[in-house]
Amino acid sequence: MATVSRVLNNDPVVAESTREHVLQVINEVGYSPNALGRSLRKNSTRRILILLPSIAHQFLSGVARGAEQAAWRRGYQIVFSVTHSNAELERKYVNMLLQRSVDGILFTTSQLTAQELSGLSSHYPAVMCSECVEGAKLPYVGIDNEQAAYEVTRYLIEGGCRRIAIIVHLEDYSSRLRLKGYKRALLEKGIPDRMEYHVKGDYSITSGAHACQRLFSLPEPPDAVFAGSDLMAAGVVRRMYEMGLHPGEDAAIFGFDNIELARILTPSLSTVSQSKLQMGRKAMELLLEQIENPQCEQENVQIGHKLIFRESTRRIEQNYKQGRV
């Protein structure tokens, strides 16, 4: 029994002959070690939980891939759970960490309070990635949302747009930062910041379509729409067609996230690209570091971003080229 364990753990002390014999018998009887017993004894599962708001999440799937790669490289397994942006459900999954079913947790989103997250993080390995919660004390990996939004808005203004609408989800921190960047650019360029051009969206296609409907029913419809996600931008595109407008012509569209959809829509979407793989990888590395070296102090990490220009801002691009600006 002890020898079987030693064989399975590659303990060099067992004789080659017994090792072979053990392996053969294991094969014959179809024995499979019980991970519960092992983890209980070792006080480690070598398994990480990644929390996602939903499965079909284009952007986070890239982040998840990066995180997975980093985990596998260090011999950890990944499981995902889905919170559906529901705090109650999220708490149940967070319990997997408290109850030692996983060694660490990577949040890509959270409905928990800053206090809950801080408390959790002070006793257990946890990292936040992509989305972040204002005031929560736990290591965070993400982009500079304020700066990215600033750059997009400035680009639109310099490209000749004057009535720039923004669609954001005002309830999360990164959205608020994006709004701040947008305002900074407007202020800097002396463009009035008009409330009727701020529309709330929840990252979904449908909310983008609704926002679009509202915006293009205004007496002075926008000449550019900056959506806080590519999905919302897709909703805008779709609804503009339905309203008899030409997305990209009648208004420039800018998305966020650079998901695959952005490339295949007609017109293809200009968008903000975040390095998803890098973000996930870095977050996982921080987490594993915490697990294996619990007393280490950790800092937030900022990942670079870049603007990608496609058909949905082609008119602006032409303005730039023709020096019309």
Added chain:
Amino acid sequence: MATVSRVLNNDPVVAESTREHVLQVINEVGYSPNALGRSLRKNSTRRILILLPSIAHQFLSGVARGAEQAAWRRGYQIVFSVTHSNAELERKYVNMLLQRSVDGILFTTSQLTAQELSGLSSHYPAVMCSECVEGAKLPYVGIDNEQAAYEVTRYLIEGGCRRIAIIVHLEDYSSRLRLKGYKRALLEKGIPDRMEYHVKGDYSITSGAHACQRLFSLPEPPDAVFAGSDLMAAGVVRRMYEMGLHPGEDAAIFGFDNIELARILTPSLSTVSQSKLQMGRKAMELLLEQIENPQCEQENVQIGHKLIFRESTRRIEQNYKQGRV
């Protein structure tokens, strides 16, 4: 210690006063029961693993939601893992079942051999859903792929199309069934089945675009394209625009799965709708039944499907209406 356990398990035998005291102390010291010890003793984790080929999977996310609901209702937790369609990786996750880290496994896809799956299923609770593996002996829940493809093809033919291309992934069983349905319809209507109209795709947007390129470079390009997934259909749409063609006009397009994208593309996609929620729910119910009642015999379950007609077959729709057919 025994009493604490009894309190946590709501054993009515403990006195109300001690129960309160125990709960208070638990709160004070921040005690959280160790799930490993508990599961080890109870020989049950009340946790199910759902295997997905990738995270950002629009279609399977609906299936997963249905499965989740059914699981929560019966007090089971769900975790997901991602196989990236890699058999090696998949085996590692399947090990979670062998090692008792989960009570059951729900495959939505699999790269394992029929033999492996059959062996697994004969000793452990496992169900296959949506995708299926030919010859594998384990309960399966899905639609009648052959019939669905037959209906689509027939519809296209009756709508006046004569050069109908099909894009499918020939390596999986459901794709082969779809091809079979397609052939059946062609045969029935006396339309020649031309090999140059069979193009291979791997369910991705890109593969749809490639297939499209090939098809519309033929001397006799198709007048309809039936794609084995909405994503591939989206790739076709995109590439047709790029080739200066008009999807929906120059050729009817039919997708499969009815993911959200199908609704927002321009033109919106006609497609085959499978009841994702129902499929997931049913599969989970079968699985939980197996877990709680190991000796029960189970049968495959077929879920209904329906054809959804949108802009990408509008021309055909008009033919029907105008009685031109």
Added chain:
DNA sequence: AATATGTTTGTAATCGATTACATTATCAGG
């Protein structure tokens, strides 16, 4: 007061793998 009855609480074995420690096997050298 003594016994019977019912209610709580405590004790110890158990789940399965790991591992420090004890024990046995192996073999070289005297």
Added chain:
DNA sequence: CCTGATAATGTAATCGATTACAAACATATT
């Protein structure tokens, strides 16, 4: 053939929660 050293295997405690069973306690009955 024995001693001593080393190599290999076995024994038993441990991780933390559960639960059959035993023990203690409280209350009612005669």
